[in-house]
Amino acid sequence: MLSTWGRLMARRKKWVLLAALLFTALAGALGGGVADRLGAGGYTDSDSASARASAVIGERFATGEANLVLLVETEAGVDRPEAVAAGTALTEALADEEHLAYAESYWSLDRAAALRSDDGTEALVLARIDGDETRAQERVGALADRYEGDRDGLRVRVGGEAQVAVETNEQTQRDLLRAELIIAPVVMVILVLVFRGLVAAALPLAIAAVAVPGTTLILYLLTLVTDVSFLAMNVTIGLGLGLSIDYSLFVVSRYREELARGLPVPDALGAALATAGRTVAFSALTVMLSLAGLLVFPLYFLRSFAYAGMAVTLFAAAAALVVLPALLALVGHRIDALPVLRRRAPVAAAGPGFWHRLATLVMRRPIPLATGVIALLLLLGSPFLRIEFSQADDRVLPESAEAHQVSEAVRQDFPTREAESLSAVAHQPTTGPDADPEALADYAARLSTAPHVSRVDALTGSYVDGSRIAEPADAGARHVADDGSASLVHVVPEVGPFTDEAREMVAAVRATEAAFPVDVTGPAAEFRDTMDALGDALPLALGLVAAATFVLLFLFTGGLLLPLKALVLNALSLTATFGAMVWVFQEGHLSWLVGDFILTGGIVAPVPVLVLCIAFGLSMDYEVFLLSRIKEEYDRDGDNTRAVAVGLERTGRLVTAAAALVAVVFVAFLSSGITYVKLLGLGLALAVLVDATLIRGVLVPAFMRVAGRANWWAPGPLRRLHARIGLAEAGRAGDGGPGPAAPPHPVPPPPPVRSERAP
Template identity: 35%
Template sequence: MRALSLFVTRRPWLVLALWGLAALLSVPFAARAPAALSANPGSLQDSDGRRVINILRERFEEVDTNTVLLVTRSTPPLDTAQGKAVYDKFVQGLEGVQGVTRVLRQDAQTTLPTRAEDGVLALTVAQIPLEEGATETLARVREYADKVEASQVGASGPGLSIRITGGQAIADDFTAFAESDTKRSEFAALPLTALVLLLVFGALVATGLPLVVGVLSITVAMACLFGLTRVMEVSTFAQSIITLIGLGAGIDYALLMVNRFREELAQDGDSRSAAARTMLTAGRSVAFSGITVAIAMAGLILPPLAFVRSMGLGGVLAVLLTILASLTALPAMLALLGERVNSPRILKFPWAQSSAASEAWTAFARRVTARPFLGVILSTAFLLLLALPALNMKTGYAGAWGLTPGVESRDALSDVRTLGAGGLLSQFEVVLDNGGRYGPEDRDRFRAVVADLRALPGVETVLSPFLTAADLSGNTAGGGTDAIAAVTALTQRSFSTDRQLLRVTVIPDTALRADRIDAFETQIRRTLDASGYRYTLGGAPVGEREFSQAITGALPTVIAGVFVATFLLLMVAFRSLLIPLKSILMNALTVAAAYGVVTLVVQDGFLASYLGIPQDVGVLDSSLPLLLFAVLFGLSMDYEIFLLSRVQEEVLRGHSNDEAVVLAVGRTARIITSAAIIMFIVFCAFIVGRVVANKSIGLGLAVAVLLDATLVRLVLVPAFLKIAGKWNWWLPAWLDRLLPQVRIEH
């Protein structure tokens, strides 16, 4: 650290020139990053869902199994000549859209109701590629629908209004709105953050420096994220994480550094030596705090899931670049500015950041430590009470319910459900192994399985070769010819090219929310188990469920890895066994409380409407517990280190443990509360958006930082430190000799 401090403060112009060049080169790549991110929850290569996709592609020659659902409102109704002519023209144009391989119209091959009784509402299904080219094809379909509607503007004759939904439409809307929500959150948080910084520092220059650090780290991190998208699929959540950490932690670290620099500058007025001393004191705390955050984010790299790993890599990138900017660009600017960091002086408040201890916070700490058991018991009980709803947490892929009303793909789903065709979004694909080439003697056995599946509760229909023209004619406007064509198509899709594998598609009577998939899948498996066939069950619900279980199943591994690494790091830093154990337990309490609040609001709907969260979400996004743990655990350690390092410093100066705790709170409470207000603003900005997962992350982080910076750091931790007394700093002599020497100050 000493060598770095000398280089940065002696060559500040070179350091800033390098950062300026890096930012300039990063801007075009950072701008392209959001469009390259993915909202696809992904699939596991070694899973039933992926195996079925591969079987359908290789043995059934089904490539384009991705469906786009287009809901049309016709004026006049479709059962009139004019209405039918307009609709026919629309379908013909849709069939010509590049990438659309097949169109199932309202009067053709489907056994689902595809037209309302009044003839106004109708459903058209377009098949597009499953993976490569899916987004581009959907964009062309949407462009075509917009052109159709635009051509009718001002016309008094017949026309169509079109709304689009489907798995691909929902995923693409998720990506688009996650990007726009993140940008809006940044723009909303920056001016409010600047206002808080102005109240803290009272000077424009000092206020601007933390914002510069945040913007620098975010810009370069987003460019690096774009580089990652060239070699792997990167989650759209990675952008949110980079913004959260870049703005939140970056401003926190800059706040600490600028405050310390002003203290050091007041001693001798030499800006370069003050900047060097700042790096050797506050800089060490920043580096150490950043490492703990990086450890927590690196925990996301442990699960063998590219979707989750990309978020971990994004978080680690953001942390490392934030540390780098805080320890290079910021001290270089401070060294050049000198006393000008305090100009122009706009506001003057006696409680602004200073080297003097706060009398109010010191008195508050004395009251807390006077009754430490009361503080520990009440604080812990309150946090556990908040955490209780998390015991009933349900996770999964929220799908359309993960978007707020007003988004087309979610709103169109209500029309699809009105038509009774919501199950098209939740189809189960069943592949049966016939044990040999299918022949006439196998017909009765196959028919019996299909009949059993059809009889299950909640099943709308089962697509199989046993549907007849009579079955279809009641749902088709074209009658016999169309129905016969439908039967032929169903027969072709039901047998593999070698006629050894059989296929049926089970369509529920409504779109299945994630919390209802398990029960529906269980009854299908029970029926198939009794059939005597060997089978593989797949489809969108199975793939989503498998992926969600893989993410939540990785949580214990991530938690264990982060706990062990954090324990070792804190043990080295504070020469103690109890301090790291206490820190882990109390941070875990904060995370659990945040889990409980998010579960209560997002899943159970309590006060959800006041936050703009739909009350029918039903589940938390499967990646949310993992994300919240990593981000919360890491950021909570910032405040922990700010406080504990000051306690340790006072103990080393000769104060008793009890007095050191009081003095540390008096000197750090201003920093912690100011930083917490800024973090709270940044996180709350994410609650205002149209993607429920982002809103959930913002809510969880805002609640956690509020609890952590007040109840935990200023009540629970001081009270515990008072109770533990000298045991806070106990470390076996033999272990102390083995550990490297690390000094942390701020």
């Protein structure tokens, strides 16, 4: 089928290339504005108890968590008459703005101590912008322009969740441009070294030039129907660029190999697509399945990567199987024009090379070498045992970011953790015959005895350690539901929201008995719910990915042991990545290499899941390329040892080059100012390099040598099933056994290798 497709693309090359050119222009025009539509949230479960409580507060109270913070500074002191007048006027002006649920400040709340800095030179103005995260981001820019700077003797700086989101998105766009400037020249140099000619090296870049605008168009279309994280822009463009070049690399290399065999251009294209093209299609399917595991998580931060990543992978494969054959047909035998370096002899005609010798060495002593590599990987992964989790906040930004500086000033200069309080919605009427202030007072008093609670504020007063320490303050109408059916109880914590102690506090608060229904939200509650959601969904995600990948690899190879081997070794290849994640970004090592970032002592909780799915997909990508060539050799004569050595030799340089190209794309992410973009860059680059060297060079040949012919074993019914529906090439043996099939064209003898047939 793919062979016929290749010949069709050769005949219709001009029409295909014209359509590709028009599509690229259209995609660039429509997708160019996607960055402004991406969100900076999605780190919490939108259907959790805390999210439902937040929705209740937003719907029934004239309040909600402040997402706009103005930090007001004056060296003369915030209590001087002129500062009081200016601060009051600032608060009133902000309160009069459209789309604000409320605006209050140190001055409007009767000089509340929690909103005044310890030295008296700073005060806070808190406000909430109506709407969801996207609306808040759209509206905060105009507010920041109007209020930031000097105002009536006060210096005003803008922060808060909405401003953090805006600055994070802007930083991401700058980072992406910088990464592209780094990637382009390095990728071109690597391609020239691989192909040793400018024409051949330019073709993968031409495919990437089609795929990247297509990627932005896909992202834009996705934003019309669902929320998409801003980070999807970086990762999916990086993934689309890397996979486009990878897939093109394999198709171009196989095309050159077929030309070297003496085939005419249409037949060479057909043969290249029947082999390398088939592998590209199957590889894209395995990557998509790995990313599909993200769909089971309730966080749109993760789901957006599933939608975008699967679409981008499909698009990269389509470009390699549609546009690239047309380009190859147009170039024809001029594929080797404009040579830069001396051309290597074709692999099929060359003697045993480095990868052949390495495979033979490993297969002579498979157990000691494999044991050493496994021990090394486990050692590199051991820091992951010390992982601590956190939630994304302003500290993912660089220290120079204004929004981070405002948040850091609030943390350092103000006396309590008021901004990190839990909010309990007490569904107890505040007026009328059903009002029961004693029940509310009793509940608030018992809440104040919960572990790690500093103080509880309710309509009936303030409580510490079970005793009321203050009379009710003027809470204002926004602390009472619009219909008087509920009120807010604020639980001020002693600990940060992302600690184990905070999770214990949330559990205790939720377990506190009340005479009325209670909903609890706040940063610590959201974090606990997020961790619970991740923990609940992770086994299902891993199970689905493993099962689907196992089935596909069985259909590809016809054996049961090879899919199991692939799952185990690809999981093992991630150990170094997860160890580095903790050692560098949690414990603060190697900052000279990855660039400065704010050390928080934890890893943003959803990010390891994202790294796991993307890295697993990339590892499986290279596994498929290697297994396809090994199986092709094994189907010739059933010699497992020779097939491994020759298959590794014939894919070694290409897979190494492909891994280097993908690693370059992700290493460029280290230039980002966003901490977890750096983490993704380092983690994914490391995963690819470990897989391309230690896994593919040592563990795969060692495992396949020890297993011998058992690699390809399957029970009779499954062999017959594979013979009917397996993903083998036409004309090749497809039953998982050794029965060689006649090749579709003459094949020169493979490099000599000492056969070590397994018994």
